[in-house]
Amino acid sequence: MNELVSVIIPCYNQAKYLPEALQSIKNQTYQNWECIIVNDGSPDETDNIAAEWCKKDSRFKYLYQENGGLSNARNSGIKKADGKYIVTLDSDDKFEPTFIKKALNSLTSDVNIGLVCSWGFRFMGDKKRELYTPGGGSIKEFLFCNAANMGSLLFRKECWEEVGGYDEKMKSGYEDWEFYIRVCQLGWNMNVLKEPLFLYRQHAVSMRTDAINNHDTEIKKYIYHKHEALYKDHYEDLIDYFLKAIALEKKNNIKVHNKIDFRVGAAVLKPFRIIKAFFKI
Template sequence: MAKSLVSIIVPCYKQAHLLDETLNSVMQQTYKNWECVIVNDGSPDHTEEVALEWCKKDKRFSYVSKKNGGLPAARNTGVKKTSGKFILPLDSDDILHEQYIEKLLPYFDDPTIGIVTSYRFFFVKSKTNIIKIYKPNGDNYRNLMFENQLMPSSIYKKECWVEVGGYDESMIKGFEDWEFWLNITKRGWLYHTVEEPLFYYRKAKESMLIDTHRNHAETNKKYIFWKHKELYIKHFDNFFEVMFYNLNVHRKAELQIKNSLEYKIGKALLIPFKVFKKLFKFVMNMTIKSNLKSI
């Protein structure tokens, strides 16, 4: 695998101000046999200007622009333009360790491995400001059924993308990478984790992932469970246990909130407003009745 071409896909949408740092981490890779496709997903900022400057710097960079269609469609567009045996999706605000490709690629010598990932840093603003390290575990689909262990920028064999038909373009509200990994591994492919933090994930106050967890998590999970229901039926006992465990966790969290001092104070403060609302409704009804009698 030492000489194999690695195709890096960088979808861009409203991240032009961070794109230079991301593409510089590509340029600094110690593994040199790569190509990088920058996909402008209809971004309204100066993404095109930044991308074209990098294409001038190094012929390994290329650029494609498309109408906005969401992250999975942008990734698929990029993959279709590639020639490499391996695919590395890279979001336009994240950063690769300079040895990322060099240290992950050798594990594909095992023909059962379809995906290779690593430990990753979470950082705020600067990659020197590390707030935590995430360490994936497991190696097969059973480890992915209820939680996404793999980061979106794991490296995978292009034949896996072909086998599953690419990313599910209907999943524009997130978790498309989770569904993609599950779709690959349920076919028998394994994944491997390099036990070193070789990737920098930018933690932002507002991001697509935050919006997904805040507003679309349950809907997306339901979609994944239904799409791959044969897995959850096969492991129904485990599925049953996990679902009721989650219900219990949510119930305890709800009770904890209701028993908190803040909740009780807030509820007490609302009492005058509730009384006023009832009084206002009563007065309005009496006024209407009075008006009707006078007609």
């Protein structure tokens, strides 16, 4: 098989990492690819770096646009793509050399598979940190969490076309998860290559950590309302999920209260609470 694969790399203020991402594509054992670098209005050196790589290898292409956010940048790149298979890669991350070949083989071996990702390592500098192993699956696995744990993967362009692309209203994060929900809702499955073929650069502060720490509730509320009919169809799963979440929170609270440092702290504070209550009388 020698189908063209289109790699989409949005870039905003990540110019210093961009060459590593581009080199990871150039190093792929599968060589029939085009790589579209989407400069999402970045004020750094993205323009110059992209121009240098495009000059060296005509398979690299460049697209500049005013800042529109990650979903918009991905959609813009995919619209320009000539391949029937799409790979998305963030500009500060990397793929191992065999990712595209193995992901494409997996995708084309089963007509029910619409998306393929892999296990991956989080890394900082030159040091790999923890291995993460997403499970993938069908719509049921994506109802309450991102069963891919990443936005970098390979998928059929027709999947993107059928669902109308990434949701450009989602500018705070989780746009990849919501995209997978819509794709899997149509009956496609996501396969996971059980090899660490993806490298996710860990930052102290990133869009992912900001979404988790500051926007988690509002984004999930948006997703649940947008897909209200879907969650009603999976009402029993919805109830089970929230009951398990409540039970887990209670269990964790009990563990905290039973810790010796918590008990000692409570004993130390007890006299002050008695005095406070006395003066309220």
